[in-house]
Amino acid sequence: MAQHSDIVIRGDGIVGCALALALANLRLRVGLQGPAASATAPAAPASSEHSDIRAYALNAASRQLLESLRCWPAAEFVTPVREMQVCGDHGGQLTFSASHLPANANGTPPALNWIVQAHALQTRLQEAVHFQPLIAPLQADDAGSQASASLLVAAEGQASASRAEWGVPWQAQPYAQRAIATRVRCALPHGQVARQWFGGGDVLAFLPLGNAQTGADGNLVAVVWSVSTERASTLLAADDAAFCQALAAFSQHALGGLTLAAERGSWPLQLARAGRCVGQHGTQSWALVGDAAHTVHPLAGLGLNLGLADAASLAQVLGAREYWRGVGDMKLLRRYERARALDWLGVAGATDGLQHLFAQTGEVWKTLRNWGLSGVDRSGPVKHWLVRQATGLTS
Ligand SMILES: Cc1cc2nc3c(=O)[nH]c(=O)nc-3n(C[C@H](O)[C@H](O)[C@H](O)COP(=O)(O)OP(=O)(O)OC[C@H]3O[C@@H](n4cnc5c(N)ncnc54)[C@H](O)[C@@H]3O)c2cc1C
Incomplete structure (x- = not known):
């Protein structure tokens, strides 16, 4: 029954x-x-x-x-x-830090969010x-x-x-994009910083995996790379070395040389x-x-x-x-x-x-969005409000 x-x-x-x-x-x-x-x-x-x-x-x-x-x-x-860095496609940059968030009751340093x-x-x-x-x-x-x-x-x-x-x-409304996810080992440590790059409509995120508390090496990142559908096919078909070279170039070599540490998966958006x-x-x-x-x-x-x-x-x-x-x-x-x-x-x-x-393509859009990113970076109250939205602490 x-x-x-x-x-x-x-x-x-x-x-x-x-x-x-x-x-x-x-x-x-x-x-x-x-x-x-x-x-x-x-x-x-x-x-x-x-x-x-x-x-x-x-x-x-x-x-x-x-x-x-x-x-x-x-x-x-x-x-x-501990920190998030967002880079535009024309020099704009925005950095959020957890340092001004209230400390946790158990004494652990505050975090902007957690990569799980x-x-x-x-x-x-x-x-x-x-x-x-x-x-x-x-x-x-x-x-x-x-x-x-x-x-x-x-x-x-x-x-x-x-x-x-x-x-x-x-x-x-489908985006003409797919998200490619994988993991890469980086020559330089991530320092518990989440990094994101925007360029020509594509968006790349490096999410830090492992931290000093757990004894991990701190060089592994989870990758989410949203690219046009055609570029996704090319990147998924590329061999490991070519894929990592493209990834390192898009991430402006911020974490040095990269080695693939997992298979690649992709999702329509x-x-x-x-x-x-x-x-x-x-x-x-x-x-x-x-x-x-x-x-x-x-x-x-x-x-x-x-x-x-x-x-x-x-x-x-x-x-x-x-x-x-x-x-x-x-x-x-x-x-x-x-x-x-x-x-x-x-x-x-x-x-x-x-x-x-x-x-958006065109120099005016490029200048505007990068100016906007850097402007928010310099503006204390707007930045503080954005941090509270990102952490889910909206009150
Ligand atoms: C590349 C990528 C990166 C992302 N990163 C983030 C991130 O950093 N942070 C974040 O907040 N979100 C992120 N997301 C979004 C996140 O993945 C989704 O919002 C989330 O997985 C949705 O969870 P869900 O349980 O609603 O649906 P799903 O994860 O799709 O789960 C649905 C479940 O239902 C089952 N199911 C389906 N049909 C039936 C049926 N008829 N009967 C019974 N069971 C059924 C399926 O087997 C599945 O287990 C990301 C998404 C992508 C594509």
């Missing part, structure tokens, strides 16, 4: 797992559907295999949520970022899900459990099948948003979270932070509900939709604006 769940979540990526754990902490019974959730044992330990070579820049709000779920990965998989290895985070969440008795793994064809749940949540990523099934409009993120399909209430609700360019490293904030917000709204409201109550779900609308618009506007600003 199908087990009754209060809420069924379709999709067991990072956002789906985090939401399931946050809801179980509210004593709600959750059905979680997805390939990892229905496996009989948790995933292999994080160090054994890099199934996802990406590393995520996570902000303070995401860290707070993951810590509250006891899912913040071990120190060896997390690198605190994707596979370690996924493994940590899947283990926690596996051992939480209020979360039941569901098979895709477990129709009984899904029909009896008061709320269905899609956390299926950008190609969400449930969103299509529920007839939710999806406005998507788009700006997309669902027309609604809560609603009813027949009598069944539904909600969207994470990339199923919105997808942004990775240049600011904000997509997962947005998705985790969705999970925190939906759990907060359901946890604070009046005793007479069920979890599928539309008034309640609209509170979640309203709570998230501004954040989504802000991040989508900022990342899309930056992408387009740096894609």
Whole structure:
């Protein structure tokens, strides 16, 4: 007989797992559907295999949520970022430092954000899900459990099948770009500095991996390089040495010679948003979270932070509900939709604006954007405000 769940979540990526754990902490019974959730044992330990070579820049709000779920990965998989350097394509430069942020209660130096290895985070969440008795793994064809749940949540990523099934409009503008992710070892140490370069519409990020506290050498960086679709094909087909030479040239040789330390993966990029993120399909209430609700360019490293904030917000709204409201109550779900609308618009506007600003050709645009970068660098209040946005400390 199908087990009754209060809420069924379709999709067991990072956002789906985090939401399931946050809801179980509210004593709600959750059905979680997805390939990892229905496996009989948790995933292999994080160090054994890099199934996802990406590393995520996570902000303070995401860290707070993951810590509250006891899912913040071990120190060896997390690198605190002490400084961020952004370089334009005509001499403009902007530097953010954590030095003026308040010190942590435990005496560790403050960080702008943390670079977290994707596979370690996924493994940590899947283990926690596996051992939480209020979360039941569901098979895709477990129709009984899904029909009896008061709320269905899609956390299926950008190609969400449930969103299509529920007839939710999806406005998507593909960028003519792909993001290439890999890892490289650098001749010079990264110094826990995250670096980003803009040039001719392409964007390259070097995210530091390893730090003195964990005894790692501090020369390894996670790479995210967003380039035109044609250039992506060329770079993916290039041999390791040619790829590293192109990478070193684009990064202005800031970290010296580079050696490839992982395979290369690539992702298509788009700006997309669902027309609604809560609603009813027949009598069944539904909600969207994470990339199923919105997808942004990775240049600011904000997509997962947005998705985790969705999970925190939906759990907060359901946890604070009046005793007479069920979890599928539309008034309640609209509170979640309203709570998230501004954040989504802000991040989508900022990342899309930056992408387009740096894609413009012509000397006037070049001068303007580089002048803007250096201008912000010299402006104390604007810079301070940007740091608080990037860290997720918006109050
Ligand atoms: C190169 C790159 C770098 C990035 N870097 C950053 C960064 O530094 N910081 C940041 O915040 N964000 C970053 N992002 C964005 C981030 O990867 C996404 O926002 C995030 O992975 C979305 O998580 P999700 O759980 O919503 O979706 P997904 O990660 O897509 O997970 C969806 C899950 O649902 C499962 N699923 C799909 N369909 C079904 C179904 N019908 N039933 C059951 N299960 C289903 C899938 O198997 C998958 O496990 C980056 C993105 C890219 C491409």
